[in-house]
Structure formats: structure tokens, C-alpha cells
Amino acid sequence: MALEHAILVSLLEQPGSGYELAHRFDRSIGRFWTATHQQIYRVLGRMGADGWITAEQVDQRGRPDKRRWSVTDPGRAVLTDWLREEVQPEAVRHELAVKVRGAAFTDRAGQVALLVEVARYRADHEAVLARYLAGERRDFPGTVPADDRAALQHVVLRGGIAYERMVLAWLDDVLATLRGLDH
């Protein structure tokens, strides 16, 4: 998979400029796919050249003009084809796990420093969970989803919430383990 597909989904949900996409990749979509604005502009250019998306110029008073991108029929076909492909195994990059195993090869002071850092990292994840929960209350207040799109967005958000809760519980386990090391 590539960034292209995440952009197609985002533009189908809501057409927008590269700048707006970059912000979505910082917020909602960033939950499950990250990208910087530099990447996004480059890929938007390529997708436009390939005819997957098309831009309309939007003149704005008081602000720079922007290009509002929308998905074309060929772009939509690219997405539906991709949806039928196998889901690839996730490429895991869990830096903290590497550090925790690495903690066996540092001194006591280093282990304490890691413990402090894990506590800070835990606070970050607590904030993310709070943000997800607030978003859930705001966007999905009822028990019955409004439509398919809402139902699917909600289940993805529930995945994010479940992930953060799991991480917080594991970080508590890590903190207890670091505190319990021989010294």
C-alpha cells in the first residue's frame, strides 16, 4: 500500500487542498497513516498527472488561492481495486520495545532515565486517548450510526481507542518492571 490510497479515501470523504490534507494527516487520518506536507504535495502532483484526482482553483479573499482536489472515476477505480487486494502484514516499528530490551545493557542511572521517559511517554498516550474519547462523544453521540460511512469511521476510531488503552496498560507493566529490576 501507499500514501496514495489513504489520500484517495480522505478526498472521497471530503475534497480539499494539500494543506488541508496535511492537517487531516496530523489529526484524524494520522491515527492510522502518517504523512508530511512535503510528501502529500509530491504525491498529489503525481496522482493529478495520472488522472486519479482533479483540482479546481478556489479563489479566496484575504488568503492564498488553493486547489481543491477531488477523486475522479479512474481514481475511484484504483481505490476499489486496492480494496480487493490482500491486507499486508503490518511493518512494526516499536522503538520503545527496543529500548526496554536495551535497558538490560545500561547502568542503573540509564534505567532510571528510561523509567522517567516512559512516564512522559505514557502521559502523551493518555492525552491521545482523551482526544479520541472527546472526538467519539462529539462525532458519534448516538447508539445507531447515521450511515455506512459513519459506522466505518466509528469502528476505526474504536480501534484507536482500544490501541491507546492497551498501550497505557502495557506502559504500566513496563514501569512496574523497570522499578522491579535488581539494584
Add this chain to the structure above:
Amino acid sequence: MALEHAILVSLLEQPGSGYELAHRFDRSIGRFWTATHQQIYRVLGRMGADGWITAEQVDQRGRPDKRRWSVTDPGRAVLTDWLREEVQPEAVRHELAVKVRGAAFTDRAGQVALLVEVARYRADHEAVLARYLAGERRDFPGTVPADDRAALQHVVLRGGIAYERMVLAWLDDVLATLRGLDH
């Protein structure tokens, strides 16, 4: 962070060849950091040139010679310095979440195809969980860890187990949501 640090941790736990490392990155370390043998050989070369690791030639009867890499004192210092750095936020790449949100933009047949694929993906994760649990019974049978290294390896494994259990529960949620779409 980079692959270098994961390799340093792995070689400190047990010196070995590039080939052996590639296998560890398919198994135990692959739980939290993935790498192919091509990446590993290239990075080993650079780390050797930088003096972080050193190789001894191991002549083997009946098999190709191999180079057993171990971490040098400078390499160990690189690791301890890195352990003191901030843990970077994870770069998330959750392809399935993109597909689930994308399912709002395909037809019923496409949604059913995704459902089938999610079920297959779920079976993969069930197998991973079973492997982790078997590894836990094998490597950590007692209640009290043998030493620091074992305690830290065990808490990382518990993280993998917690992750897989969370994913399985979420995939059930996804399956129920896909089945419940309007049609």
C-alpha cells in the same frame, strides 16, 4: 531511531551473523522492528566501518563461512546514549484501517470481499498470538524472572501478547460492523 539500535540490542543479547540476524528479525525482534536481510547486511557494513561492531571469521565445515558480529565498547556507548534520548512518537501505518474507511466507497460485493479478507487477516493474528503464548510458556515458565534481561524480554513479549489480543477483539468489532452495513 534506526535499525542500528535494534541490531545493537540483538547482538548484545547474542552475537551472530547477518543471516542469523535476518532470522531474528523474522521472529523475536520482528515483533517490534522489521528488517530484511538486504537492509541488515548494508547496516552491518556501515556499523562495522564505524567501529560499533566487530566480526570474527567462523570457518564452518560443510557450510559457508560466516562472520560473527559482536558489539564493541564504542557500539555499547552509542546504545546507552540512544537509550537516554526521547522516545519518538510511533509512525503509524495501519493499512487495514484505511481499507475499512475506504469500504464506504465501494459496492456491496467489495465490502463482502473485504469482510472475507479481514477474516483471513484475523486468522493470521490468531496464529501470531498462539506463537507468542507458546514462546512465553517455553521461555518464561516461572513466576520470578531469572534476571534483568529476562524480566525486560518478558515485559516486551507481554506487550506483543496484549497487542495481538487487542487486535483480535478489534477485528471482531470490524467484522460485526461490516456485516451490519446497510444492504
Add this chain to the structure above:
DNA sequence: TTGCACATGTAAAATGTTACATGATTAT
């Protein structure tokens, strides 16, 4: 004799990161 495990690499293409670059409006 076919395939698998062991063992190590190179090359090209795609992707991703970091730094640089510009310029307007709005709020403090």
C-alpha cells in the same frame, strides 16, 4: 534432481525525512 537451509551481497526504484523557500492575513 529438486528443493530447502545456510550464507552474503549489489543495484535500482520508490519512499520518507529534513531543510530551505516564499508570501499573505489575522490576532496579540
Add this chain to the structure above:
DNA sequence: ATAATCATGTAACATTTTACATGTGCAA
């Protein structure tokens, strides 16, 4: 005036992925 937000890009560099490349020994 100063910073933040909106808006779009280029350039250089690093990393990752995919394909190619080679060769031995052992077991079925």
C-alpha cells in the same frame, strides 16, 4: 512588530523495498 495560520512548493539526503545474483551441502 511579532507570531500564528493559511497555502504551496523544491532540493538534498537517507531509508526502505524489490529484484537480481551467487554458491554450498544435505535430505527426500
